Amino acid sequence: MLQIPEVKLRDGRKIQQLGVGTYKLEPANTLEIVGAALELGYRHIDTAKIYRNEVEVGQALATSSVARDDVWVTTKLWHDEHDDAIGALQRSLERLQLESVDLFLIHWPVPKLGTAxxxxQDIIEAQQRGLVKSIGVSNFEIPHLERIMAETGVVPAVNQIEVHPHHQRRKLRDFCAAHEIAVESWSPLARGRAELMQERAVVKAAQAHNVTAAQVVLRWHLQHGLIVFPKTSRVARLAENAKALDFELTSEQMLELDALEIVAASGSNPYDFNG
Structure with missing residues (x-):
């Protein structure tokens, strides 16, 4: 059984710091990967409506021997359903075969639409109705966070953003820390970008600990207190990712990795993303 550290959210609930992402996983592969992850000891699964694999995540959960209460399930609201957030969540729950999810996120702010x-407000109501336990956002920049907090008085438990050593988002992370908003890293390995994996600091740390470059980068996230859920389409990679739990980077190695910032995003800009 994996011994995965937990992060306590501002609402008092705890989430495993290392989970499994399902972005771009084909349905059949999703069923295999989520089932294998649960068997291995993972208890944190991240999906979304737009990934088109909620059904298979639900099937994996339903056929697993792991109790539902022991698994943290996150899904997300796509912006074509901003005007029907509660209905969208209910449809996600039907696909997942669940009565509630652990975390429901607004996937993108899409400020040009003005609907997030x-x-x-509707997601806050969904939480009050027991359809979701924790609520948060994804890809929200500081102005987006400030607006929803000012208009509702409710602070998100989580902000899921792109973070990796080449794109560290320090100002946004500092803002989140000041408001007790946990940060989840998507694209934690910069989508496997060779430029990151071949950085001298990454390679040197990997050699020092006899681990892979990817494990070093995942360990960097963990030691910064970030919540991370790398996606993989290979069962063997689940165990490899979990080995990031088995060693610790030195303070010098962390500083060397921190120095890799080049403000190089691999994903879209939240200010102009329209889907």
Whole structure:
């Protein structure tokens, strides 16, 4: 059984710091990967409506011997349903075969639409109705966070953003820390970008600990207190990712990795993303 550290959220609930992402996983592969992850000891699964694999995540959960209460399930609201956030969540629950999810996120703020703010109010109501236990956002920049907090008085438990050593988002992470918003890292390995994996600091740390470059980068996230859920389409990689729990980077190695910032995002800009 994996011994995975937990992060306590501002609402008092705890989430495993290392989970499994399902972005771009084909349905059949999703069923295999989530089932294998649960068997290995993972208890944190991240999906979304737009990933089109909620059904298979639900099937994996339903056929697993792991109790539902022991698994943290996250899904997300796509912006074509901002005006019907509660209905969208209910449809996700039907696909997942669940009565509630552990975390429901607004996937993108899409400020040009101007609908995320109303969606946040509906998600607050969904939490009050017991359809979701913790609520948060994804890809929200500081102005987006400030607006939903000012308009509702409710602070998100989580902000899921792109973070990796080449794109560290320090100002946004500092803002989140000041408001007790946990940060989840998507694209934690910069989508496997060779430029990151071949950085001298990464390679040197990997050699020092006899681990892979990817394990070093995942360990960097963990030691910064970030919640991370790397996606993989290979069962063997689940165990490899979990080995990031088995060693600790030195303070010098962390500083060397921190120095790799080049502000190089691999994903879209939240200010102009329209889907």
């Amino acid at each position: 703010w109303r969606a946040w």
